[in-house]
Amino acid sequence: MTDAALLELLGTAVAALLTIMVLSYAIGDNAFFRLAAYLFIGVAAGYAGAVAWHDVLEPRLVAPLIAAGPAILQDSTQLTQVVAPILLVVLLLSKVAPTMGRLGGLPVALMVGVGAGVVVGGAITGTLLPQTVAAMDSLNPAVVAPQTGETGVERLVNVVIVLLGTVSTLSYFRLTGRRDQPDASRYSMRPVRTPVGTISIPSPILPFIGEMFIALTFGVMFAGALAAVVVVLVERLQFLGGAVNVILGTVMPAP
Amino acid sequence: MCRTPNPADAETCKLCGARLKPTGRLGTPSEEPDSEMRLPATAELPPWLARLRKDVTGRGVIPPEPPDKEEAPPEEEEASPSSEESPEWLGGMRPADSEEEGPPEGEVPAWLAEQAPAAPPSEAAPAADEAGPVPDWLARIRAKAQAEGRAEAPAEEVPAAEPAALQTPSMPPVEPEAPVPQESAAEPTLGLPDWLLGAPPEAATKTEGPVPAEPSWLKEAGRETGGELPHVPALLMDGSAPAPVGDADIGPISVDVPDWMTDLQAPAEAPPPDVRPNLAPATLPAWLEAMRPVETFRSVVEIEPEEDQTVEAAGPLAGLRGVLLAEPVMAMPRTPSVGGGRLEVTERQFAQAELLHRLVEEEQREAKVRPQPKPRPPLLRWLVTIVLFVAAAVPTFAGGPAFPLPRLQPRELDVLASIVDNAPVGQPVLVVFDYEAGYAGELEAVASPLIDHVLSRGLKLATLSTRPTGPPLAERLVAQVAARHGAVRSLDFVHLGYLSGGPTAVQLFAAAPTQAVFRGYLGPGGSPWLEPMLLNVHSLSDFGMVIVVTTGTEIARTWAEQTQAWLGGRPLVMVLSAGAEPLVRPYYESLQPKVQGILSGLPAAVSYELRLGQVGPAASRWNAFGLSLMLVEVFLVAGLLYGLVVWIVQGRKA
Numbered sequence: 001m002t003d004a005a006l007l008e009l010l011g012t013a014v015a016a017l018l019t020i021m022v023l024s025y026a027i028g029d030n031a032f033f034r035l036a037a038y039l040f041i042g043v044a045a046g047y048a049g050a051v052a053w054h055d056v057l058e059p060r061l062v063a064p065l066i067a068a069g070p071a072i073l074q075d076s077t078q079l080t081q082v083v084a085p086i087l088l089v090v091l092l093l094s095k096v097a098p099t100m101g102r103l104g105g106l107p108v109a110l111m112v113g114v115g116a117g118v119v120v121g122g123a124i125t126g127t128l129l130p131q132t133v134a135a136m137d138s139l140n141p142a143v144v145a146p147q148t149g150e151t152g153v154e155r156l157v158n159v160v161i162v163l164l165g166t167v168s169t170l171s172y173f174r175l176t177g178r179r180d181q182p183d184a185s186r187y188s189m190r191p192v193r194t195p196v197g198t199i200s201i202p203s204p205i206l207p208f209i210g211e212m213f214i215a216l217t218f219g220v221m222f223a224g225a226l227a228a229v230v231v232v233l234v235e236r237l238q239f240l241g242g243a244v245n246v247i248l249g250t251v252m253p254a255p
Numbered sequence: 256m257c258r259t260p261n262p263a264d265a266e267t268c269k270l271c272g273a274r275l276k277p278t279g280r281l282g283t284p285s286e287e288p289d290s291e292m293r294l295p296a297t298a299e300l301p302p303w304l305a306r307l308r309k310d311v312t313g314r315g316v317i318p319p320e321p322p323d324k325e326e327a328p329p330e331e332e333e334a335s336p337s338s339e340e341s342p343e344w345l346g347g348m349r350p351a352d353s354e355e356e357g358p359p360e361g362e363v364p365a366w367l368a369e370q371a372p373a374a375p376p377s378e379a380a381p382a383a384d385e386a387g388p389v390p391d392w393l394a395r396i397r398a399k400a401q402a403e404g405r406a407e408a409p410a411e412e413v414p415a416a417e418p419a420a421l422q423t424p425s426m427p428p429v430e431p432e433a434p435v436p437q438e439s440a441a442e443p444t445l446g447l448p449d450w451l452l453g454a455p456p457e458a459a460t461k462t463e464g465p466v467p468a469e470p471s472w473l474k475e476a477g478r479e480t481g482g483e484l485p486h487v488p489a490l491l492m493d494g495s496a497p498a499p500v501g502d503a504d505i506g507p508i509s510v511d512v513p514d515w516m517t518d519l520q521a522p523a524e525a526p527p528p529d530v531r532p533n534l535a536p537a538t539l540p541a542w543l544e545a546m547r548p549v550e551t552f553r554s555v556v557e558i559e560p561e562e563d564q565t566v567e568a569a570g571p572l573a574g575l576r577g578v579l580l581a582e583p584v585m586a587m588p589r590t591p592s593v594g595g596g597r598l599e600v601t602e603r604q605f606a607q608a609e610l611l612h613r614l615v616e617e618e619q620r621e622a623k624v625r626p627q628p629k630p631r632p633p634l635l636r637w638l639v640t641i642v643l644f645v646a647a648a649v650p651t652f653a654g655g656p657a658f659p660l661p662r663l664q665p666r667e668l669d670v671l672a673s674i675v676d677n678a679p680v681g682q683p684v685l686v687v688f689d690y691e692a693g694y695a696g697e698l699e700a701v702a703s704p705l706i707d708h709v710l711s712r713g714l715k716l717a718t719l720s721t722r723p724t725g726p727p728l729a730e731r732l733v734a735q736v737a738a739r740h741g742a743v744r745s746l747d748f749v750h751l752g753y754l755s756g757g758p759t760a761v762q763l764f765a766a767a768p769t770q771a772v773f774r775g776y777l778g779p780g781g782s783p784w785l786e787p788m789l790l791n792v793h794s795l796s797d798f799g800m801v802i803v804v805t806t807g808t809e810i811a812r813t814w815a816e817q818t819q820a821w822l823g824g825r826p827l828v829m830v831l832s833a834g835a836e837p838l839v840r841p842y843y844e845s846l847q848p849k850v851q852g853i854l855s856g857l858p859a860a861v862s863y864e865l866r867l868g869q870v871g872p873a874a875s876r877w878n879a880f881g882l883s884l885m886l887v888e889v890f891l892v893a894g895l896l897y898g899l900v901v902w903i904v905q906g907r908k909a
Contacts, residue, residue: 052755056755059773114759122758122762122813126812126816126849131845134841134846134847137846217837220837225832226887227833228834228856231833231876233644235872237647237651237879238876238879
């Protein structure tokens with residue numbers, strides 16, 4: 001057996017053992033599960049640190065600084081791409097000292113400000129406005145029909161569902177409340193006469209419908225997450241079966 | 256007064272400010288001191304001293320000055336010595352014999368004669384040289400004094416407390432040739448001749464009545480002739496010692512020295528008279544009388560006899576005896592000075608005290624340790640676990656029930672397949688692996704047919720990740736798929752590695768990919784943009800297609816929002832976990848979609864594999880997935896029915 005095969009076998013055995021340790025949480029919280037969790041956290045943190053050095057710090061800051069030397073101060077491009085980030089890093093490290101912690105506010109403010117600007121700008125131009133326009137266009141059968149192929153009652157039902165869901169969901173997120181009754185129930189039951197008799201419906205009805213749409217959405221998401229977890233469980237069991245075959249095949253080779 | 260050595264020409268003490276030189280000659284009529292320097296009345300002096308003053312000054316009888324109410328309080332006037340009451344220190348002197356009644360009449364010492372220039376010619380003292388012979392009467396006194404050793408003469412010690420304030424440099428010594436002890440020479444003479452200092456009038460004590468007991472400080476001074484430390488008597492005297500007269504801070508010397516001598520010193524201000532008004536004894540209220548801690552009071556400072564008092568060893572009071580100790584007052588426990596009596600409380604206060612008492616008693620009472628109920632084993636959780644494990648394992652290992660593969664393909668699968676089929680061959684495909692290792696079991700199965708489709712068309716792959724653990728996951732999946740197509744790293748696929756910075760980095764990468772990624776993953780080293788397949792890539796639109804494999808809706812939304820401006824019409828495809836699909840699908844089903852293709856969930860992956868005509872990892876997990884999902888649905892329905900039954904039963908009970 002070569003070293004590579006031995007390492008692969010050893011890695012498979014360790015992975016199988018860790019998988020069993022994690023799955024032991026089904027019995028209850030135990031030391032094996034905690035050991036595996038701590039090991040995963042530690043390895044992930046260490047690996048993230050190594051990647052940050054290998055892919056970010058060393059190629060972007062250290063290597064250009066060493067290569068250019070003192071002449072880096074005469075290059076405007078290097079000043080903005082290397083020296084300025086180094087200064088920001090130093091300022092950020094100053095937050096470790098309580099007396100100089102205020103200096104670290106500059107890079108933090110820069111990161112937060114730039115990040116917020118990027119995210120908010122992208123959300124407005126990439127999500128809010130396009131989705132609003134799309135919601136309005138979806139009510140126009142002349143526009144939707146050529147794309148979806150829906151015609152007649154099918155398209156009408158879809159348009160009604162989309163319209164009702166959008167309006168009712170927006171009405172659910174009302175930022176108002178009763179000052180005199182802060183803990184009052186969100187809805188009150190109101191009797192309504194129908195041909196089959198008097199029934200009680202929640203009032204106001206529109207936010208209630210919106211709440212039902214939201215619950216339906218969360219239900220779909222939960223079902224999807226459950227399906228994903230089932231797939232992961234199946235994959236782990238298949239891995240364990242394959243690992244057992246590999247280990248047994250190595251220990252007890254077939255005649 | 257303070258014994259501080261001062262220069263010879265100093266007029267006042269540098270420490271206490273006492274005058275060191277007399278303000279004028281004594282006894283001259285023309286320079287008779289004022290009220291502060293007034294000579295004592297003749298009646299206040301011993302007869303021999305009065306006669307001597309008469310010989311020198313020529314003034315026979317000096318009447319006593321009328322009492323000055325402002326400067327001399329009546330108490331002090333009463334305490335001033337008179338002819339019948341000599342000072343204590345003077346009483347301690349040996350009484351003079353009949354032959355030592357002083358110099359004979361008409362014979363005045365030379366030094367005293369020089370001090371009286373205005374004396375009448377008939378009474379002028381004979382001029383005598385300073386070094387001249389000593390008169391016979393003085394020689395007799397001196398011889399007797401030397402015979403008695405002069406050790407018991409308190410006059411040697413008494414002037415010690417009187418510093419140079421009474422020493423006059425111009426005053427010639429009576430006997431320059433006589434060996435004067437060093438200690439006595441340094442001591443002031445109070446203006447008295449040596450014959451007077453050396454021969455205390457013993458007879459005077461006999462005539463003055465019983466001599467009071469000698470103070471202890473005087474005894475100590477007599478024994479400690481060469482003592483280096485100044486002696487300060489104990490502040491607390493025993494019962495045998497006479498009570499000090501006047502201000503105790505002046506010291507014993509000032510107490511015993513006559514007032515007229517004290518007046519010759521620095522014109523210190525007389526002690527303020529005791530002008531306390533005659534206050535009627537206060538009458539305490541009943542409630543305050545009840546609170547007064549009479550029985551509980553105990554003095555914390557016990558006065559010890561002087562012999563038992565220790566000498567202070569350190570600090571500014573070093574060498575003093577009888578110093579009050581601070582430890583008993585500061586550190587020793589003692590009975591509180593208030594609150595020791597009986598208190599009158601109201602009913603409300605009593606009730607509150609009772610309540611507090613009960614609370615404290617309850618807190619002090621030991622609570623009985625109740626045996627913890629044995630935790631119930633999570634049977635339901637174990638049951639669900641066993642069922643799911645069995646449902647996932649049986650089809651895998653035992654080839655259990657086979658579920659039919661999906662015959663209907665999702666509508667979005669055709670769109671996705673067409674996107675891949677229409678992707679330009681000369682442009683690489685960017686695949687972003689943004690998921691954690693825990694979801695690899697699902698997303699590898701979902702993304703595998705898409706990667707397989709891309710590589711089967713001969714498209715080049717470039718992987719990227721905004722998570723540090725993304726590049727190994729990309730290598731894991733791409734390497735498996737590439738092995739089936741014979742794809743080679745660096746030629747058919749390249750790992751760009753880790754993109755740090757979140758949404759900002761995504762926008763930066765979309766605008767200038769080469770400026771955002773510097774070093775690849777598992778490459779030959781150096782910049783990955785130098786690989787042949789990436790030489791023509793300078794922006795995001797240079798990629799033929801962008802595929803994002805993720806489990807989070809936030810990451811999918813970030814890529815959809817931040818890359819739209821730089822895609823240049825290139826399709827954006829999302830490979831999602833089943834749980835993230837509902838929130839990403841609106842980007843796909845919009846009339847102006849931000850996402851052109853979508854693939855989510857194991858059923859879609861199985862359909863994709865069927866479309867490709869191969870059995871991949873998705874199909875291999877289909878049976879186990881189907882059986883497990885069916886049992887999960889059974890559990891959900893059972894739970895729903897159980898909840899409905901409980902709700903109905905509780906509603907009826909209510």
